[in-house]
Amino acid sequence: MIINYKKELELAAKNMIMVHEPDLLIKMIARTIVQKVGIKHAGILLHNEEQDSYILNVSRGAKGIKIPAGFARIDSDNALIRIFKENKNNPFLEDNSFIYPKIKKIMDNYRYPPELKELLNQAMYQMETFDSIACIPSYFRDDLLGLLLLGAKTDNQDFEQEELDFFTALASDVSMAIRNAQLFKKLEEELQKKRRLFINTTVALAAAVDAKDHYTHGHINRVTAICLEIAKKMNQKNKKTFDEKFMDDLHIASLLHDIGKIGIPEYILNKEGPLNEDEREKINEHPVIGVTILQPINELNEAIMGVKHHHERYDGLGYPSGLKGENIPLIAAIISVADTYDAMTSNRPYRKAMTKETALAEIEKQIGKQFHPLIAAVFVELFKEGKI
Amino acid sequence: MIINYKKELELAAKNMIMVHEPDLLIKMIARTIVQKVGIKHAGILLHNEEQDSYILNVSRGAKGIKIPAGFARIDSDNALIRIFKENKNNPFLEDNSFIYPKIKKIMDNYRYPPELKELLNQAMYQMETFDSIACIPSYFRDDLLGLLLLGAKTDNQDFEQEELDFFTALASDVSMAIRNAQLFKKLEEELQKKRRLFINTTVALAAAVDAKDHYTHGHINRVTAICLEIAKKMNQKNKKTFDEKFMDDLHIASLLHDIGKIGIPEYILNKEGPLNEDEREKINEHPVIGVTILQPINELNEAIMGVKHHHERYDGLGYPSGLKGENIPLIAAIISVADTYDAMTSNRPYRKAMTKETALAEIEKQIGKQFHPLIAAVFVELFKEGKI
Numbered sequence: 146m147i148i149n150y151k152k153e154l155e156l157a158a159k160n161m162i163m164v165h166e167p168d169l170l171i172k173m174i175a176r177t178i179v180q181k182v183g184i185k186h187a188g189i190l191l192h193n194e195e196q197d198s199y200i201l202n203v204s205r206g207a208k209g210i211k212i213p214a215g216f217a218r219i220d221s222d223n224a225l226i227r228i229f230k231e232n233k234n235n236p237f238l239e240d241n242s243f244i245y246p247k248i249k250k251i252m253d254n255y256r257y258p259p260e261l262k263e264l265l266n267q268a269m270y271q272m273e274t275f276d277s278i279a280c281i282p283s284y285f286r287d288d289l290l291g292l293l294l295l296g297a298k299t300d301n302q303d304f305e306q307e308e309l310d311f312f313t314a315l316a317s318d319v320s321m322a323i324r325n326a327q328l329f330k331k332l333e334e335e336l337q338k339k340r341r342l343f344i345n346t347t348v349a350l351a352a353a354v355d356a357k358d359h360y361t362h363g364h365i366n367r368v369t370a371i372c373l374e375i376a377k378k379m380n381q382k383n384k385k386t387f388d389e390k391f392m393d394d395l396h397i398a399s400l401l402h403d404i405g406k407i408g409i410p411e412y413i414l415n416k417e418g419p420l421n422e423d424e425r426e427k428i429n430e431h432p433v434i435g436v437t438i439l440q441p442i443n444e445l446n447e448a449i450m451g452v453k454h455h456h457e458r459y460d461g462l463g464y465p466s467g468l469k470g471e472n473i474p475l476i477a478a479i480i481s482v483a484d485t486y487d488a489m490t491s492n493r494p495y496r497k498a499m500t501k502e503t504a505l506a507e508i509e510k511q512i513g514k515q516f517h518p519l520i521a522a523v524f525v526e527l528f529k530e531g532k533i
Numbered sequence: 534m535i536i537n538y539k540k541e542l543e544l545a546a547k548n549m550i551m552v553h554e555p556d557l558l559i560k561m562i563a564r565t566i567v568q569k570v571g572i573k574h575a576g577i578l579l580h581n582e583e584q585d586s587y588i589l590n591v592s593r594g595a596k597g598i599k600i601p602a603g604f605a606r607i608d609s610d611n612a613l614i615r616i617f618k619e620n621k622n623n624p625f626l627e628d629n630s631f632i633y634p635k636i637k638k639i640m641d642n643y644r645y646p647p648e649l650k651e652l653l654n655q656a657m658y659q660m661e662t663f664d665s666i667a668c669i670p671s672y673f674r675d676d677l678l679g680l681l682l683l684g685a686k687t688d689n690q691d692f693e694q695e696e697l698d699f700f701t702a703l704a705s706d707v708s709m710a711i712r713n714a715q716l717f718k719k720l721e722e723e724l725q726k727k728r729r730l731f732i733n734t735t736v737a738l739a740a741a742v743d744a745k746d747h748y749t750h751g752h753i754n755r756v757t758a759i760c761l762e763i764a765k766k767m768n769q770k771n772k773k774t775f776d777e778k779f780m781d782d783l784h785i786a787s788l789l790h791d792i793g794k795i796g797i798p799e800y801i802l803n804k805e806g807p808l809n810e811d812e813r814e815k816i817n818e819h820p821v822i823g824v825t826i827l828q829p830i831n832e833l834n835e836a837i838m839g840v841k842h843h844h845e846r847y848d849g850l851g852y853p854s855g856l857k858g859e860n861i862p863l864i865a866a867i868i869s870v871a872d873t874y875d876a877m878t879s880n881r882p883y884r885k886a887m888t889k890e891t892a893l894a895e896i897e898k899q900i901g902k903q904f905h906p907l908i909a910a911v912f913v914e915l916f917k918e919g920k921i
Contacts, residue, residue, distance in 0.1 A: 163709065165716075285551075321551060325713065328553075332720045338832065339727040345830045346731065350738040353795045353826040407741050411799045438741040442733045444726065 153181055153311070161322035165329035171202045174319050178295065182308055185296035188275065190219070191323065192290055197221045199292065201275075217275065224267030229282045229289050237265070242309060243280040245272055279304060281312045283320030290320040344396065351400045354407045358414050364487055365400060371483035371524075372399040374532055378523050391447075391476075398451030398476050402484065405435030405452070417494040432456055433465050451476030455484060458515045470517075478517040482508065482524050485515070486533070501528075541569055541699070549710035553717035559590045562707055566683070570696055573684035576663065578607065579711065580678055585609045587680065589663075605663065612655030617670040617677050625653070630697060631668040633660055667692060669700045671708035678708040732784065739788045742795045746802050752875055753788060759871035759912075760787040762920055766911050778835075779864075786839030786864050790872065793823030793840070805882040820844055821853050839864030843872060846903045858905075866905040870896065870912050873903070874921070889916075 164170040171189050178187040190199040201217040219225065228243060237251055248265060257265065272280060272294075281293040293316045298304065304312075348366075355365040376395055380387050387395075406414060409431055413424045420428065435452040439445055454468060454477035461469030463481075473481075489504040499507070505528050512521045527533050552558040559577050566575040578587040589605040607613065616631060625639055636653060645653065660668060660682075669681040681704045686692065736754075743753040764783055768775050775783075794802060797819055801812045808816065823840040827833055842856055842865035849857030851869075861869075877892040887895070893916050900909045915921050 163712065324551065329717065329720070332717070332724065336720065336724050336727060339724060339731060342830070342832045343727060343731040343734065346827075346833070347734060347738075349826055349830055350735075350792070353742075353792065357795065404738070404741065407745065407795070438737055439734075442730065442737055444730045445734070 153177075161318060164322070165326050165333075167323055167326040167330060168202070170322055170326050174315070174322075175203050178293075178312070178315070182311070183299045185299055186276070187296065188277075188294040189319070190217075190292040190294060192221075192288070199223070199226060201294075219271065223271060224264050225271040225280065225292070226289065227264060228268045229292070232261075241282055242313060243268065243272075243282075244304065244309075245269060245278040245280075246303065279309070279312070281309075281316045283316040285320050285324055290324065291316075293319065344400075347397060347400050351404060354404055357411065358403070358406055364491065365403065367487050368402065368480065368483045369396065369399040371486065371527075371533055372396075372479050374527055375479050375483065375520060375523050378527055379519070382523070394445075394447040394451065395476050395479060397445060398448040398455075399480050399483065401435065401439065401448065402452050402455045402480050403431060403435070404438055405431035405433065407438070408434035415494075419495045429456070429464055447474070447476065450474040451480055453477070455480040457481065459517050460514050463515075473517070475517075475520075478520050482516050482520055485511075486524070541565075549706060552710070553714050553721075555711055555714040555718060556590070558710055558714050562703070562710075563591050566681075566700070566703070570699070571687040573687055574664070575684065576665075576682040577707070578605075578680040578682060580609075580676070587611070587614060589682075607659065611659060612652050613659040613668065613680070614677065615652060616656045617680070620649075627697065629670055630701060631656065631660075631670075632692065632697075633657060633666040633668075634691065667697075667700070669697075669704045671704040673708050673712055678711065679704075681707070732788075735785060735788050739792060742792055745799065746791070746794055752879065753791065755875050756790065756868065756871045757784065757787040759874065759915075759921055760784075760867050762915055763867050763871065763908060763911050766915055767907070770911070782833075782835040782839065783864050783867060785833060786836040786843075787868050787871070789823065789827065789836065790840050790843045790868050791819060791823070792826055793819035793821065795826070796822035803882075807883045817844070817852050835862070835864065838862040839868055841865070843868040845869065847905050848902050851903075861905070863905075863908075866908050870904050870908055873899075874912070 161170060161174070164173060171191070175187045175189060178184055189202050191202045192198075193200050198218055198220050221230075225243075228238070229241075232238065233241065237248060237257075248269060252262070252265060272278070275294050276296055277294040278297050279293075279295040281295070282289055283291050283293065293312060295312070351365050356362065358364070372395055373392070376387055376392060406428075409428055413420065413427055416424065432453050432455060436449055439449045439452060442449075451474060454463075454466065454473055457463035457466065457468045457473045457477060458481075459470055459473065459478070461467050486504055486508060489499045489507060490501055492498045505525065508516065508521055509525060512518050524533070549558060549562070552561060559579070563575045563577060566572055576589050576591060579590045580586075581588050586606055586608045609618075613631075616626070617629075620626065625636060625645075627635060636657060640650070640653060660666070663682050664684055665682040666685050667681075667683040669683070670677055671679050671681065681700060683700070739753050744750065746752070760783055761780070764775055764780060794816075797816055801808065801815055804812065820841050820843060824837055827837045827840060830837075839862060842851075842854065842861055845851035845854065845856045845861045845865060846869075847858055847861065847866070849855050874892055874896060877887045877895060878889055880886045893913065896904065896909055897913060900906050904912075912921070
């Protein structure tokens, strides 16, 4: 078989660096080796730092001679590992690789110190259990990152020098690429963790403020859930296409839409009876108080607009700015529908909750008046699908 | 000069993948080329997507013939760029590279269509301004990521084929490595952004709760600043070694230590006069209310312990658990000193603020009684250094 190993290597390296999913990367590499060189199976023993052992991450090849992934794991004091840790650059390793038939031949002809001979025997036994005939190490600085384990060639011929060169170069690239992918994965996981932490903390603090407003217990979470459903539905219908940033902003804005209530005296929030004009005015300040609280957080600019304008009306008769129609930020318009629905279906000290159906009828009546027509229509659809 | 290009390439690729700082990476690559091949100077024109132009990121070499970084920038419709975008695989490019002397020779001997001739002339002129004689493209899929610009060899000989092969392979690795580094940097920036967002949001919400407690305006920020100073000082003196996680937890815990006050009735928080026993009992619930609020956030376990126990005393007479001595979580013990100092130096409805010096004397008197001796001693030191 004629292969341009240099080209293959370049290609493999190119692909490897851009794959940041370690598992996928290892699968790709094993597949490349099996297909390009014609090998029965190939596996990679990868160092697991926490357990200080080497785990067989994948093994590919023709049916029946594929070692199941996760099946094998050897400790770092296993003979096969010690060969590479303690005997790096020992002449019995060819180009640092451990080639079963060659070692076997050497063992018959030469005399090694008994300990080394014992170690070699154990390592060869280990290779037999993997059905492997070549083992190529991959180092990062002095750490043994992993071992490439190769089965016999499909034509059962010996490996040629050029093939071994290819494997050595590949193993070296592989170790780097895997390290790189692992670092990448770790960073991405940290990012996800921080995201969750941010959301969870916001949820907890918003819920605490929410709890002050005794009559609307659970309000924040219900409104947030409805807002996200509306946006998802609008995305599906492709009436609007919201990016991740929009969804994040909507999430935060709906969690924090009532955060300004922290600035409203408790006696107004908890008053058992309808509010007088002064009290009403005071409570209507909560969107603007919310803005004051969140203003210092530059990254939340869009979410803050949602907080500020969630009591505007499509016909321009809302507060605090009297914005009209499409001038109302979409995030605010979405919160408005969800917020009003939840308020109508919750008990108030001075009135009982409406039924869901009455509240829905009220929303439908207010399409184009209080509410953005598109958003309210999507809300009605969701309701009829039983999703609200 | 004899160089094992294969080995150099392997080495370069190894280093490159692990360098995740694009600027540093480019410097390393240019240095490698200049030193290994003996070239007067080398630069990299890197595509800037936002501006859709190519910027000379670095150029290294002997003194006097180094093009200052950032000095040169060419648009994507520059002839040199168009050569590679429009004439990929055109035979006048050798292995896709643009070699000035070879093009010059071809230009004299062959007839090209006038437009192409014009383009080649312009590209050659551009190379003259860079004092370059070889230009090697680096693609990622079909995007032209950048161009390697090489000056003449120090011995003024022509490039050999092996050298050009080396550059081509290197340019290909370079493009991948740079892409990789850029992705890495982007991820890291996102992570920093999320960190800031989390802290800033926590600050804003904690400050809003703080504002309810009219008499302690700014309390949260002052306490947090003192806590971080104490931990920094303890770290410097190496009495304790706090890792990043500890510092983050301390930061969050000090911001949120009074978050439970959101559950205390306003009339108690704002009472103009000393509290009676019932009211005192109620207000002493705030650490536990804080725990209830933050409990759902698993990642904040350690910080939550700081919130819960910031009113414990070293002698075991504090609340809510009556923990004693070293059983009090360190985060809580740090907050305790900072919190008490700030409370003493703030006005209360029923008493005026102490002077700083009186408050310090009080802290000193309570060493080993109310306060952890080590932490209180560090506080006193910071005070005497004028840092509090």
